[in-house]
Amino acid sequence: MSATVAKPDQTEGLYDPKEPLNYINVQHTLKSWLLTGDHKRIAILYLIGITFFFFLGSIAAAMVRLELTSPHGVMLENDTYNKMFSAHGIIMIFLFLIPSIPATLGNFLVPIMIGARDLAFPRLNLMSWYLYMIAGAMILCAFFMGGVEAGWTFYTPYSSLAKSQVTLTLVGVFIGGFSSIFTGLNFIVTIHKMRAPGMGWFKMPLFIWAHYATSVIIMLGTPVVAITLLLVVLERAFNIGIFSPDNGGDPVLFQHMFWFYSHPAVYIMVLPGMGVVSELIANGSGKKIFGYDFVAYSSLAIAAIGFLVWGHHMFVAGQSMYQGVIFSLLSFVVAVPSAIKVFNWTATIYKGQVKLNTPMVYALGFMGLFVIGGLTGLYLSSMGTDVHLTATYFVVAHFHYVMVGGTVTAFLGGLHFWWPKMFGRMYPDTLGIVSAIMVFFGFNFTFFPQFIVGWMGMPRRYHYYYFAPEFQPYHLASSMGASFLAIGFALPACYLTWSIFKGRKVGPNPWGAKGLEWTTQSPPITTNFETMPTDIPEAYDFDSGIDDSEYDEIFGKPKESK
């Protein structure tokens, strides 16, 4: 039937019957999505979930920023303000940052990158998504039933005595913890046992190393915070007060147990981002990553040392000076592996053939912002300056540089890098670069003033600052920057969605990148590979030549420079 010979049309509909079978078009019913075992589909479900919660968390952030434009507040009551920043923190940390990269990009890529058909436990993976959604629903219910003003840290005795919806929120966070434990467990088993024949540990992409280290932290840390928060629930619901000073209990013990997880949780959030950036930098520079072993081991080092630094959150909470000294020293030590990564990325770019596309712009932005975030962390880990800076906007700016400047930038960069793999379509690259630059500058406008105003003494979590009206310009700058940043986040949401339906179709390897995921079709079939890979090359094996044919077709051949 010669009539079926179709012209290659770049804007054909998604459900074109002539399109080769892939994980998206293999089945169309809602049931086939909600009961899927396919890690790629679950990654898409997660992507929808975290985007939704990111949007909600951003609204809460917008309210906080709006309120701080005036030294006397604008529209919120004191209590409502407390609920707003709590909502922002709880949603962003537990429902966005923790699952962001592992549950979406990690879920999608870990099996493909190591040459497996799926994660080891597909149903556990699906259950993890359901637990995540249940957790999200419970936390949202708590907000609509009156909200929580205890902050995302839930310090006792305030959290155990507060009259708001702390119990429901804590149960939600507890369930969300299981969701991330299941994801971490799946990754550990998959990476240990499911690697393709010939995929040795030191042939794995650094993305996998980062996710392995992250999973170890999830497995060791999350249960501790789960039981800690459960004890607060027990105190509120059953009068079983283990942290209650009324019973001779010690609220500082809560802080220790909380930060034993919640400091490593920072590395749960940022390590996958580092893994993403390692991929982006190596592939964007067309070069084998400099010091592969060091980058791989530094992920494990961060995971290990990251468990020994929690006390730096409590320099002023009554722990002994000797504890403080040790925790301070270890906090300096944990900066070393992060620095190793940054140096190696820099050395990778050096003399590389840099393709300055959207993912690479995000990766470069990550390096700049993460370095600022990391170095200001050293101010906070030395006890002398920390006494001055504790609970000021300096801290707020520091962790936003790491969390937003680090994790969110890496997440967006990774999303742009693997988007053509996930959906088989390319977004408009120029628009991508523009929004990446907007995110970078908007972010700096938002958070750099907070370093200054924090150094000047603006306390975090304060509703007013009428006592120091001179802080207002910094807050205004920050709020304006936040609006700019919001546009930078909204743009990708629009053009990426557009590209799913109308974007230019791409083949297996639009970036000329290395790695198993670029050897299979885009989007991949349900079992990831037509024939399972066996002969695995070294990671980032650019010395064997780069296949840039598709890249040149999409982005135009670079001008010959002699």
Place this chain on the structure above:
Amino acid sequence: MSAEAHGHANHLVYHQYEDLEQQRESYIVGMWSFLVTEIMMFGALFLAYMIYRMQYQDHFYVIHKQLDWRVGGLNTVVLLFSSFAMAMAVYYHQVKQPKKVFNWLILVQLCAAAFLVIKIGLEWIPKAGHHLTPFYGTFEWHYGGGVPPEIAKLFFSLYFAMTGLHGLHVVIGMIVIGALQWMIHKKHPLVEDYIPTEMVGLYWHFVDIVWIFLYPLYYLMPQ
């Protein structure tokens, strides 16, 4: 997600695995990883308990006399025997005698039920009668020894949180073992291989070990 649909030679193997060996190893690594999370969860509670015990050593010694070491000891024996029964069940599954697996698992269930009856009937409910339950009625301390009532309340808060969480694990274990027995009874293809029993066994031994630590910490305090 039926295993047969994916063209493996061995119908026991799920589509994501290459062969039965890989699947078995994955299950075992997964179970041990899960137990690591359990250890961390209970570990946090043990840490809290040890810190308070160091802080209030003398008081805790006086309070712990309200716990009967003989009842706790009986429960220890019951759980140890249940672990033996579980080990036998795993052994008989490895040598493919499902009938014996089923019967040994019944013994495990009986032990678990006996543990709960002793725990709740002989320990928790009488404690409520003595006003030693922070979550039921008013908490009172009538046993002197110079113990401030709030420290006694802290002790029993820890006691009920830890034994309660352990008891919950026993109940979950009974449900899981029940499901396993039902599948063995129905000759479900999933339990043709011994690995599910092995995994349930690992979990059950873990629940047992937690009690092995709880018992001396709460019932056998040195002067």
